[in-house]
Amino acid sequence: MAERRGRILIGAGTCGLAAGAGAVWAAAERALTDLGLPDTPVIGVGCIGYCQEEPLLDVELDGQRFTYRRVKPDQVKRIIEKHLAGGQPVTELLLGECVDAPNPYPTLPFYAPQNRVATRNCGFIDPTSLSDYEARGGYMALRNALAKPPHDIVEAVKASGLRGRGGAGFPTGRKWELAAKSPGPHKFLICNADEGDPGAFMDRSILEGDPHAVIEGMVIGAYAIGADEGYIYCRAEYPLALERLRDAIEQARQKGYLGNNILGTAHSFHLHLKEGAGAFVCGEETALMASIEGRRGMPRPRPPYPAQAGLFALPSNINNVETLAAIAPIIRNGADWYAAMGTAGSKGTKVFALTGQVNRTGLAEVPMGISIREIVYDIGGGIPNDRELKAVQIGGPSGGCLPASLLDLPVDYESLQREGAIMGSGGMVVVDETTCMVDFARFFMAFCARESCGKCTPCREGTTRMLEILTRICDGNGTMADLDRLERLAGNVKITSLCGLGQSAPNPVLSSLKHFRHEFEAHIRDRRCPAGVCKNLISYRIEADKCTGCVLCARNCPVEAITGEKRKAHVIDPEICIKCGACFDVCKFDAVIRG
Amino acid sequence: MTNSLDEIADANTILIIGSNTTESHPVASLRVKEAVRRGANLIVIDPRPIEVAEAATHWLQPLPGTNVAVLQGMMNHILTTDLWNMEFVDSRTEGFAEFVASLDGRTPEWAASVSGVDAGLIRAAAEAYATAERSTILYAMGVTQHSTGTDGVLTLANLAMLTGQIGRPGTGVNPLRGQNNVQGSSDMGALYDTLPGYRKVNDAAARTALAQAWGVADLPAQPGAAASELPDRIMAGEIRALYLMGENIALTDPDANHTRKALTRLEFLVVQDLFLTETAAFADVILPACSWAEKEGTFTNTERRVQRFYQALEPLGESRPDWQIIVELSARLGYPMPCASPQAIMAEIAATVPQYGGIAYERLGEAGLQWPCPTPDHPGTPILHREKFARGLGRFSAVTFRPSAELPDAEFPFVFTTGRSLYHYHSGSMTRRARPLAEHRPDAYAEMDPATGSAMGLQDGDLIRVTSRRGEVTVPVRLVPGTGSKVIFMPFHFREASANLLTNTVLDPVARIPELKVCAVRVEVAQA
Amino acid sequence: MEILLNGTRVAVQPGQTIMQAADSAGVHVPRLCNYPQLKPSGACRLCVVQVKGARGLVAACTTPVAEGMEIETDSPTVADARRDVLDLLVSNHPLDCFHCEACGDCALQDYAYQYGIKEGSYDGARRQVEVDDRNPFFRIDYEKCVLCGICVRMCDEVMGYGAIDFAGRGFTTLVSTPYGVSLDDSACVFCGNCVQGCPVGALVPKSQVGAARAWEMKKVRSVCPYCGVGCAIDVHVKGNRIIKIEGAESPANHTMTCVKGRFGWEFVHHEDRLLKPLVRRADAPRGAVGREWFEEATWDEALAAAAAGIARVRDGVGPDAVAGLSSAKASNEENYLFQKLLRAAVGTNNVDHCARL
Structure with missing residues (x-):
C-alpha cells in the first residue's frame, strides 16, 4: 500500500469527548497500526462548533480536509482505509469538505452566515502546540x-x-x-x-x-x-x-x-x-x-x-x-476590518450557543446584527417535527424570552435590550409550543435563587419569593393577585439589587410576562397549562372511540393506572395517574388526550 | 502617652515592646491593626508569641530581661549607618556625646549574643523605625517591671530622640497604662515622692503653696515609702498603721507570702473595698466602698484624657463612694475637708494642680480634655514635647545594660514571666466575679513551649508544679508554640494559683518597681 | 459642589456619599447595613434612592455625589421599592416583637412601622434556625437576622479576627463560624462590638434576655473601669441593676469595647459585695485572718474606730508610722483627697498606689 501524506484530526473538546471522541480516537490509532500507517499523526483539535454532529473525525490528505460526522468507532477503520489509504472519501458518512477560512464549510447551512474571528483557530490547531x-x-x-x-x-x-x-x-x-x-x-x-x-x-x-x-x-x-x-x-x-x-x-x-x-x-x-x-x-x-x-x-x-x-x-x-x-x-x-462587521452600535462578531428545540445545535460565530430568524432557521435549520417556534430565550438566566413575532429582530446589544432580553454571554435557547413559558421562567428563577450570593436583600429574598409565586402558578394555585405581586416584585428586584445577577434575575419573568402573559393567565384563570407541561394542570384520558385496545399504553404505564381488556377501550384511573405522559407518547391512534 | 491613641493608626512604623496589646489594651490595639492594614511596619519586641507578634512585620523575640540590649543594638546600628536625626539631636537635645559613648561596642551582634535575637532582624527593625516618616513606640509593663525598668524607659526615650520620632503626630514614646486611672492617681500625687502635678515633695515653693491652699502650716518634705517597700518597712516596725483604698496587696505584690506576713505585723489596718479581699481579711476596720457605677467623678486615661463618668446606680446596701468616706475619716482625724461633691473637688484640683488648671466638669463634654490644660480656655494637649521638652532640652541618658537580678541556674533553669489574659484583670476580684468571663475562662494556667513540655511528657492540661526561691504553685500547663524553650509564663489573676507567690521582690532602684517579669523557676510534673 | 436633594439645592463635599450628604442636610434615608465605623456595604438596599439619569435605583450609602446630581429620596418609585424590600425582610422574620429584647430598639421594627408594614405579605419559606446559646456572653438568634453583615464586617474590618462570615447561598445564607462551631471554639474574642452593631434582635447580651427592653432602661454615660484606654461606655440600668454595657463615642474608643468592658460588670451586683462596715471583734487574736473575726457596725462606729486607730499611731508613734495606698481604680477626685488626707491630716508622704503593678 502506497504511503500517502495525511493526518487524522479528531474533535476532542469536551463536547466531542462527551459524544465518544475518545473511543473514536483509540479506534483511529488502532486502525492506523492495523493498516501499517503508524506514523500518521492523529491530532485532537478543539471544537469547530457543530457540536450536534460530534464525534467529528477529519481526514486531511494532500492539503484537502474532509470531515466525517457522528463517527462510530466501528466506522473508523473503513474511513481510514478507504480515504486516507485509498484516497476515496466515504461519502455517505461525510459532513463535508473543511476549508481553512472564516467559514470552514461554505456549503453547509449551519455555517453559511458564519465568520469565525474569536473561534478562528478552534478545530484547526493542536491546542497543545x-x-x-x-x-x-x-x-x-x-x-x-x-x-x-x-x-x-x-x-x-x-x-x-x-x-x-x-x-x-x-x-x-x-x-x-x-x-x-x-x-x-x-x-x-x-x-x-x-x-x-x-x-x-x-x-x-x-x-x-x-x-x-x-x-x-x-x-x-x-x-x-x-x-x-x-x-x-x-x-x-x-x-x-x-x-x-x-x-x-x-x-x-x-x-x-x-x-x-x-x-x-x-x-x-x-x-x-x-x-x-x-x-x-x-x-x-x-x-x-x-x-x-x-x-x-x-x-x-x-x-x-x-x-x-x-x-x-x-x-x-x-x-x-x-x-x-x-x-x-x-x-x-x-x-x-473589525468595525466593518456588525451594526453601528455593535461591531464585529459574536459567538452564540444555539440549543433547545432546534434542528441543528452548536456554536455559531456570526456578525452582529444578523436576525434571530437567520440564526434559528438558516443556521439552526428550524424547529424539529415542523412544530411552531414559540420563543427564543437569549442571554441565559439574566436574559429574556422573545416571542416568534420578534424573529426579525437584529441581534445586537441595543435591540435586545429594548425588547427585554440581553446579549449576555450569547446563549440562545429555542423553544417550541411544547414548552410552558411559566415553567420555563420558573426554571431560570430557580437557577438564580440557587445562585444568589445572599448579600443583598432583594436578590436573596426576592428570587425565592418569585420562585414561590411561579411554582404556585405552575401548580395551579396561583391567583391574579399573585401575578400583580410577581410583576411588582420583579420590577423592584430589578431596580434595587446590588449586582448584575440580581438586577437581571427578573428578566426571564418580566419578558415572559410581557410577551406570554396569556399563558400565565391560563394557568390562573382556567387552571390550564396550554403547553401541557405543568402536571397539576393536566390530566390524561383515553377517548374510547379511538382506542383500539392495543394495550401499548397499559404496558408503558409505570404505575399501572391504565386498565382494559384487549381490543377494548382502556381507561386511566386519575387517582393513580402520575401524569408522566408515557401513554400519550406511545399511543399510535391519538386516543390518549391530554387536557 | 506623649501622643494620642488615634495617632497610632497614622503611624508608618509602630514599635511595640513589652505590651501584649490585644489582650491588655484591646481597644488600643485596634489602631495598631488599622495601621497595619494600611501597610505600616509593626515591630514587636516580646518574648512571647502573642497576637501582635504574629501580626508583626518584624518580631524580635528576646529572652526576658534583655530589652535594653536589643534597643541598644538598634541604636548602635542607627548611628553607624547614619540614620539618626542630626537636626533634631542638635536643636532639641543634650548629653549626646556621652550617650554615643555608652553605645560603644553595643553592636547588633553583641545584642544578639545577649538577647538571642538575630542581628539581621535587629538591623532591619532599626531601619524600619528610624527611616519611617512617623514612628511610634508603645510599651507597657514588659518594659517597666524589671529591676532595670527605668533603664528600659530611658532607652526608649533615647531611641525616639536619636531619630526625632517624638513631638510630632504619629510619633512619641507611649506607655499604655494598665489601670483605668493609674494616670490620674499619679497626676493627683498619690505617690510617695511627688505632690499633685508631679512637683517633688522637696520643692519648698510647691509645698508652701499647697499648704496654704489646704490650710495647714506645712507639709512633710521627706519622700515617703513606696508601695513596694511597705512590707519591709512594716516588718522593720517603721510603719504601724496602714490605710488601704481598693488595693489587694496580699495577691498582687511580688513574693506575696512576705506581704501576708507583714500584714499580720501591723498595729492597725483599715481597708476600704468592694469585697472582703485576701487583704481585707487582715484588717481591723473594713469600710464598704461602692463601685464606679454608683458614683460620679473623672478618670484620666493613658493619653491624659480627663473624662467624666456619671452615677448609674444608687450605692448598694450601705456602701459609700470613696470620696465621701475619705471626707468623713479626715474630719474624724481632726482635718475637715470642705468638699460637697466631686465637682467641687475638681474645682480645688484645678486651683492647685497646674496641668489641670483648665479642667472643669462643665468643660469635659463627651470627649473630655487632655492635660496639660492650664487655663479655662485651653483646648488641651494631644501631643507633648512639640516645640521643646518639658524640661527644655531632651536629655539623653547613658545607660549600661544590666541583666535581671535572678537568672536561671542549674536549680531553677527556667525564666518565669507574668502578664495578663484578655478575659481577666489583675487580682481577678472584678472579672472572676463577672459570670460570663469566669465561665469562659475559669482556670489558671501556665504556658510553656510544646517541645519543652513534651520532653517532660506533658500534654495540654496536665498539672505542673512551678517552684521559685520564694514559693510554689501547681497549675495546668498550656503548650503554646513559639514560647521560648526556657520560658514559663503565667497570668497573675488567679488566687488559687497565684503567680506572685513565685515572683521576685527586687526593685528598680529609681522607680522602685518590682521585677515581676523575670525570675528563675523550676518545673516538675505534678500529680493530680 | 451642589446637588438637588428632593428639589432643594444643597451644598455638598466632593467625595461624600449621597447618604452622608443627606444626613448633613437633615434628610434621613432608611438603612440597616450602614454603620459609622464600617465601610459601606450596600447590602440591605433600604437606602435606595432615585438619581436622575441612573439606571434603576442607587444605594445612597455607596454612591458618591456628583455636581448637579438630582436625587429623590422618597419618590413613589423609591417608596414602593423600599416598602417591597422591607416586606421581603419582614416576610422572613419572626413577628414575636412582644417577646423580643430588641423591641423598641429595632431598626426593622421602626422602618416597618414607618412604611406601614404590619406583617410580611410573602408567605412561603421561613428561615428556621435554632437559637445558639452556646457561649456565655450573648445569645444568637439567626431567625431574626437580616443579614446586614454588620457583625461580619465588624469582626473583619475593625477587630481583625474574622471569626464569622456568611455561609451558604441565596435564601439559605447564614452568618456562621467555620463549620458552625460554637464561638467559644472560634477566633472570637467576645468583644461584643457585633452585638452592639446588630440592628435587630439577632444578637442580644445574655444579661438582657428576659430582663429589660429599651424604654425601661436608663442609659448613663460612664468610663470603663478596666485598663488605661478609658473607653467611654453607656451603662444601661433598670431598677438599680445594670442590664448591659455598650460602647459610647469618645476619641478614646469610638464606641468600641473589649470583652471585659462590655461583659465584665457583674461584680457590681455580686453577692460578695460588702454592704455594711465591718469591725474586727474585740476578742480576735492579733493577726487572725478571716470573715469570722468581724462584726457589722454602723458607719459612725466604723469611721470612729478607723480614725482612732490611725490617730493613735500618728499621735503616739509619729505621722511617718502611718501609710496609705490609694487606688488606680478610684477617681481623680478620690485620689486627690486620699493623698491630701495622708499629707495634710496625717502629715506623711507615705502615700502611693499600684502604678507599678
Missing part, C-alpha cells in the same frame, strides 16, 4: 503591539468598536482607557473564564481549542493598560480548559511571551491561573476579584470601579474570554 498557534500567525499581533506605544493599542481597540462579550457589553477600548489612566506601578489584568450561564459554552470551547488566543489577548491588553500581573479565573468544572491553559501559560513563559521583558521589550507580565469553585456570582467582576483574593465570592458596590481599586485594591481590568480572543485579530487586521 504553541508552534501550531504561531504557524497561523499567533503572537504576531503581540509583536506588532509591542512596537507601538500602549496608547495606540487602546485607540485601536476603541476604534474597533469591540464590546465586552461577557454580557454587559461595555466598550472594551473605553475600559482599557480607564485602566490605563489609573495611576500605579502595579496593575492587574484579569480574564473572566467563569462561564456560568446554563447553555453557554463558547468560552470553554475557545479555551480548550485555542488557549493561546486568550493569552495573547491578555499580554496585549496588559501592555495597553500597563498591567504587570494577570489572572485567568476559570471554573473548576472545566478541567480540560484548565489543563490547556496550564500548559499554554508554561509554553508562553518558556518562549518569552510571558514573564519579564517580553520579547526583549520593557513590558513584563506574569500570569496566574485561578480555579473558581463554581459559584455563578463569581462571574460578576467584583465577586470574582474577592474570590481571587481568597474571600467569599460576593459582589461589592461600585465605585470604586476595578479600574481604580480592584484586585487587592489595585487598579484592575477584567475582560471575558471571547473578548480577549478577538484582540489579536483586531491588532493584526486593523480596527477598521
Whole structure:
C-alpha cells in the first residue's frame, strides 16, 4: 500500500469527548497500526462548533480536509482505509469538505452566515502546540503591539468598536482607557473564564481549542493598560480548559511571551491561573476579584470601579474570554476590518450557543446584527417535527424570552435590550409550543435563587419569593393577585439589587410576562397549562372511540393506572395517574388526550 | 502617652515592646491593626508569641530581661549607618556625646549574643523605625517591671530622640497604662515622692503653696515609702498603721507570702473595698466602698484624657463612694475637708494642680480634655514635647545594660514571666466575679513551649508544679508554640494559683518597681 | 459642589456619599447595613434612592455625589421599592416583637412601622434556625437576622479576627463560624462590638434576655473601669441593676469595647459585695485572718474606730508610722483627697498606689 501524506484530526473538546471522541480516537490509532500507517499523526483539535454532529473525525490528505460526522468507532477503520489509504472519501458518512477560512464549510447551512474571528483557530490547531498557534500567525499581533506605544493599542481597540462579550457589553477600548489612566506601578489584568450561564459554552470551547488566543489577548491588553500581573479565573468544572491553559501559560513563559521583558521589550507580565469553585456570582467582576483574593465570592458596590481599586485594591481590568480572543485579530487586521462587521452600535462578531428545540445545535460565530430568524432557521435549520417556534430565550438566566413575532429582530446589544432580553454571554435557547413559558421562567428563577450570593436583600429574598409565586402558578394555585405581586416584585428586584445577577434575575419573568402573559393567565384563570407541561394542570384520558385496545399504553404505564381488556377501550384511573405522559407518547391512534 | 491613641493608626512604623496589646489594651490595639492594614511596619519586641507578634512585620523575640540590649543594638546600628536625626539631636537635645559613648561596642551582634535575637532582624527593625516618616513606640509593663525598668524607659526615650520620632503626630514614646486611672492617681500625687502635678515633695515653693491652699502650716518634705517597700518597712516596725483604698496587696505584690506576713505585723489596718479581699481579711476596720457605677467623678486615661463618668446606680446596701468616706475619716482625724461633691473637688484640683488648671466638669463634654490644660480656655494637649521638652532640652541618658537580678541556674533553669489574659484583670476580684468571663475562662494556667513540655511528657492540661526561691504553685500547663524553650509564663489573676507567690521582690532602684517579669523557676510534673 | 436633594439645592463635599450628604442636610434615608465605623456595604438596599439619569435605583450609602446630581429620596418609585424590600425582610422574620429584647430598639421594627408594614405579605419559606446559646456572653438568634453583615464586617474590618462570615447561598445564607462551631471554639474574642452593631434582635447580651427592653432602661454615660484606654461606655440600668454595657463615642474608643468592658460588670451586683462596715471583734487574736473575726457596725462606729486607730499611731508613734495606698481604680477626685488626707491630716508622704503593678 502506497504511503500517502495525511493526518487524522479528531474533535476532542469536551463536547466531542462527551459524544465518544475518545473511543473514536483509540479506534483511529488502532486502525492506523492495523493498516501499517503508524506514523500518521492523529491530532485532537478543539471544537469547530457543530457540536450536534460530534464525534467529528477529519481526514486531511494532500492539503484537502474532509470531515466525517457522528463517527462510530466501528466506522473508523473503513474511513481510514478507504480515504486516507485509498484516497476515496466515504461519502455517505461525510459532513463535508473543511476549508481553512472564516467559514470552514461554505456549503453547509449551519455555517453559511458564519465568520469565525474569536473561534478562528478552534478545530484547526493542536491546542497543545504553541508552534501550531504561531504557524497561523499567533503572537504576531503581540509583536506588532509591542512596537507601538500602549496608547495606540487602546485607540485601536476603541476604534474597533469591540464590546465586552461577557454580557454587559461595555466598550472594551473605553475600559482599557480607564485602566490605563489609573495611576500605579502595579496593575492587574484579569480574564473572566467563569462561564456560568446554563447553555453557554463558547468560552470553554475557545479555551480548550485555542488557549493561546486568550493569552495573547491578555499580554496585549496588559501592555495597553500597563498591567504587570494577570489572572485567568476559570471554573473548576472545566478541567480540560484548565489543563490547556496550564500548559499554554508554561509554553508562553518558556518562549518569552510571558514573564519579564517580553520579547526583549520593557513590558513584563506574569500570569496566574485561578480555579473558581463554581459559584455563578463569581462571574460578576467584583465577586470574582474577592474570590481571587481568597474571600467569599460576593459582589461589592461600585465605585470604586476595578479600574481604580480592584484586585487587592489595585487598579484592575477584567475582560471575558471571547473578548480577549478577538484582540489579536483586531491588532493584526486593523480596527477598521473589525468595525466593518456588525451594526453601528455593535461591531464585529459574536459567538452564540444555539440549543433547545432546534434542528441543528452548536456554536455559531456570526456578525452582529444578523436576525434571530437567520440564526434559528438558516443556521439552526428550524424547529424539529415542523412544530411552531414559540420563543427564543437569549442571554441565559439574566436574559429574556422573545416571542416568534420578534424573529426579525437584529441581534445586537441595543435591540435586545429594548425588547427585554440581553446579549449576555450569547446563549440562545429555542423553544417550541411544547414548552410552558411559566415553567420555563420558573426554571431560570430557580437557577438564580440557587445562585444568589445572599448579600443583598432583594436578590436573596426576592428570587425565592418569585420562585414561590411561579411554582404556585405552575401548580395551579396561583391567583391574579399573585401575578400583580410577581410583576411588582420583579420590577423592584430589578431596580434595587446590588449586582448584575440580581438586577437581571427578573428578566426571564418580566419578558415572559410581557410577551406570554396569556399563558400565565391560563394557568390562573382556567387552571390550564396550554403547553401541557405543568402536571397539576393536566390530566390524561383515553377517548374510547379511538382506542383500539392495543394495550401499548397499559404496558408503558409505570404505575399501572391504565386498565382494559384487549381490543377494548382502556381507561386511566386519575387517582393513580402520575401524569408522566408515557401513554400519550406511545399511543399510535391519538386516543390518549391530554387536557 | 506623649501622643494620642488615634495617632497610632497614622503611624508608618509602630514599635511595640513589652505590651501584649490585644489582650491588655484591646481597644488600643485596634489602631495598631488599622495601621497595619494600611501597610505600616509593626515591630514587636516580646518574648512571647502573642497576637501582635504574629501580626508583626518584624518580631524580635528576646529572652526576658534583655530589652535594653536589643534597643541598644538598634541604636548602635542607627548611628553607624547614619540614620539618626542630626537636626533634631542638635536643636532639641543634650548629653549626646556621652550617650554615643555608652553605645560603644553595643553592636547588633553583641545584642544578639545577649538577647538571642538575630542581628539581621535587629538591623532591619532599626531601619524600619528610624527611616519611617512617623514612628511610634508603645510599651507597657514588659518594659517597666524589671529591676532595670527605668533603664528600659530611658532607652526608649533615647531611641525616639536619636531619630526625632517624638513631638510630632504619629510619633512619641507611649506607655499604655494598665489601670483605668493609674494616670490620674499619679497626676493627683498619690505617690510617695511627688505632690499633685508631679512637683517633688522637696520643692519648698510647691509645698508652701499647697499648704496654704489646704490650710495647714506645712507639709512633710521627706519622700515617703513606696508601695513596694511597705512590707519591709512594716516588718522593720517603721510603719504601724496602714490605710488601704481598693488595693489587694496580699495577691498582687511580688513574693506575696512576705506581704501576708507583714500584714499580720501591723498595729492597725483599715481597708476600704468592694469585697472582703485576701487583704481585707487582715484588717481591723473594713469600710464598704461602692463601685464606679454608683458614683460620679473623672478618670484620666493613658493619653491624659480627663473624662467624666456619671452615677448609674444608687450605692448598694450601705456602701459609700470613696470620696465621701475619705471626707468623713479626715474630719474624724481632726482635718475637715470642705468638699460637697466631686465637682467641687475638681474645682480645688484645678486651683492647685497646674496641668489641670483648665479642667472643669462643665468643660469635659463627651470627649473630655487632655492635660496639660492650664487655663479655662485651653483646648488641651494631644501631643507633648512639640516645640521643646518639658524640661527644655531632651536629655539623653547613658545607660549600661544590666541583666535581671535572678537568672536561671542549674536549680531553677527556667525564666518565669507574668502578664495578663484578655478575659481577666489583675487580682481577678472584678472579672472572676463577672459570670460570663469566669465561665469562659475559669482556670489558671501556665504556658510553656510544646517541645519543652513534651520532653517532660506533658500534654495540654496536665498539672505542673512551678517552684521559685520564694514559693510554689501547681497549675495546668498550656503548650503554646513559639514560647521560648526556657520560658514559663503565667497570668497573675488567679488566687488559687497565684503567680506572685513565685515572683521576685527586687526593685528598680529609681522607680522602685518590682521585677515581676523575670525570675528563675523550676518545673516538675505534678500529680493530680 | 451642589446637588438637588428632593428639589432643594444643597451644598455638598466632593467625595461624600449621597447618604452622608443627606444626613448633613437633615434628610434621613432608611438603612440597616450602614454603620459609622464600617465601610459601606450596600447590602440591605433600604437606602435606595432615585438619581436622575441612573439606571434603576442607587444605594445612597455607596454612591458618591456628583455636581448637579438630582436625587429623590422618597419618590413613589423609591417608596414602593423600599416598602417591597422591607416586606421581603419582614416576610422572613419572626413577628414575636412582644417577646423580643430588641423591641423598641429595632431598626426593622421602626422602618416597618414607618412604611406601614404590619406583617410580611410573602408567605412561603421561613428561615428556621435554632437559637445558639452556646457561649456565655450573648445569645444568637439567626431567625431574626437580616443579614446586614454588620457583625461580619465588624469582626473583619475593625477587630481583625474574622471569626464569622456568611455561609451558604441565596435564601439559605447564614452568618456562621467555620463549620458552625460554637464561638467559644472560634477566633472570637467576645468583644461584643457585633452585638452592639446588630440592628435587630439577632444578637442580644445574655444579661438582657428576659430582663429589660429599651424604654425601661436608663442609659448613663460612664468610663470603663478596666485598663488605661478609658473607653467611654453607656451603662444601661433598670431598677438599680445594670442590664448591659455598650460602647459610647469618645476619641478614646469610638464606641468600641473589649470583652471585659462590655461583659465584665457583674461584680457590681455580686453577692460578695460588702454592704455594711465591718469591725474586727474585740476578742480576735492579733493577726487572725478571716470573715469570722468581724462584726457589722454602723458607719459612725466604723469611721470612729478607723480614725482612732490611725490617730493613735500618728499621735503616739509619729505621722511617718502611718501609710496609705490609694487606688488606680478610684477617681481623680478620690485620689486627690486620699493623698491630701495622708499629707495634710496625717502629715506623711507615705502615700502611693499600684502604678507599678
